[in-house]
Amino acid sequence: MSGISFEFFPPRSNEASDVLQETVDILAAFQPAFQSVTFGASGSQRNGTLETAISLQSRTGIPAASHLTYTGSEVKDVQEFADQLWDAGVKRLVALRGDNRKDGSVQNPFADTPEFVSALKSCHPFEIAVACYPEVHPKAKSREADIAVLKAKQDAGATSAITQFFFDNSLFYEFVEEVREAGITIPLVPGILPIHNFEKVKTMAKECGTSIPDHVEEAFSEARILGTNETEIAAELLKAQVHDLACAGFESIHIYTLNRAPLASIAAGAFLAAHESKLNVEEEKKVA
Numbered sequence: 001m002s003g004i005s006f007e008f009f010p011p012r013s014n015e016a017s018d019v020l021q022e023t024v025d026i027l028a029a030f031q032p033a034f035q036s037v038t039f040g041a042s043g044s045q046r047n048g049t050l051e052t053a054i055s056l057q058s059r060t061g062i063p064a065a066s067h068l069t070y071t072g073s074e075v076k077d078v079q080e081f082a083d084q085l086w087d088a089g090v091k092r093l094v095a096l097r098g099d100n101r102k103d104g105s106v107q108n109p110f111a112d113t114p115e116f117v118s119a120l121k122s123c124h125p126f127e128i129a130v131a132c133y134p135e136v137h138p139k140a141k142s143r144e145a146d147i148a149v150l151k152a153k154q155d156a157g158a159t160s161a162i163t164q165f166f167f168d169n170s171l172f173y174e175f176v177e178e179v180r181e182a183g184i185t186i187p188l189v190p191g192i193l194p195i196h197n198f199e200k201v202k203t204m205a206k207e208c209g210t211s212i213p214d215h216v217e218e219a220f221s222e223a224r225i226l227g228t229n230e231t232e233i234a235a236e237l238l239k240a241q242v243h244d245l246a247c248a249g250f251e252s253i254h255i256y257t258l259n260r261a262p263l264a265s266i267a268a269g270a271f272l273a274a275h276e277s278k279l280n281v282e283e284e285k286k287v288a
């Protein structure tokens with residue numbers, strides 16, 4: 001089992017389902033620690049998440065993690081969903097607040113995400129990951145408040161935190177330092193987003209508060225001018241990012257696959273290779 005995890009979303013058509021199965025089969029070769037399935041905003045696509053998580057787990061034998069959000073749900077829905085997962089053998093969750101509905105209405109059955117994590121833990125002894133934000137959640141009162149919420153999620157029983165996607169590793173390293181100083185000890189797993197379409201990623205990054213470093217912006221501008229394939233640029237950036245993370249000692253990454261295999265494979269392969277060569281160097285140093 002590797003330190004890789006892959007994230008998928010539930011397919012919405014037979015064709016999309018075939019693509020997902022093919023992707024999952026290709027990525028299974030990396031022996032991921034788990035594969036997670038996202039949860040539709042406000043509880044939509046609930047069944048899609050459940051079915052997909054169960055089917056991925058039984059198809060590959062790799063543990064599935066179901067994302068679960070509470071905004072827009074009721075306590076009984078959350079409990080029912082947690083029971084269905086547990087009974088089907090899905091023992092991992094990524095527990096999240098979820099975003100408010102587009103119409104602005106908010107229905108929150110839990111006071112906050114730490115309370116949600118505690119409630120899930122008391123339903124069943126799930127392994128629970130939560131989200132964290134190296135560049136601060138856009139709705140957080142402050143960086144300190146954001147980190148305090150993460151600490152409360154750890155105290156409520158979360159055993160790891162997956163980051164929002166980022167492209168500037170130095171910001172992640174600063175975040176890790178601050179988080180450790182705040183007494184947070186759970187593993188922080190870098191969330192890696194392959195860039196399939198730079199313009200779309202720029203829009204998403206703006207919404208999420210993720211910065212686009214100059215070297216990334218410049219690489220894609222140059223590709224446009226020279227007519228270079230964007231995928232080649234994305235692959236080089238990914239390799240450099242995950243290599244740096246492995247060399248900095250991070251043992252796990254979570255790859256937002258968008259249900260596509262090629263760039264996710266490149267990221268996983270590069271991370272594992274860098275991790276292994278780091279271990280070999282350390283071993284050689286011990287022997288010398």
Ligand code: FAD
Nearest residue numbers: 038039041067096097098113131137139140146149162164
């Ligand atoms: P919290 O831990 O509650 O909050 C994080 C920070 O944001 C805190 O500082 C908190 O105070 C602040 N904050 C967030 N929302 C508010 C608010 N409404 N009012 C005041 N402060 C607020 N979303 C989905 O719908 N489905 C998914 O499957 C999904 N998967 C995700 C996986 C990962 C790894 C990540 C990073 C995000 C994912 N999201 C998903 C998005 C997530 O639901 C949003 O980022 C959400 O806004 C915050 O969720 P959280 O659990 O981090 O919130």
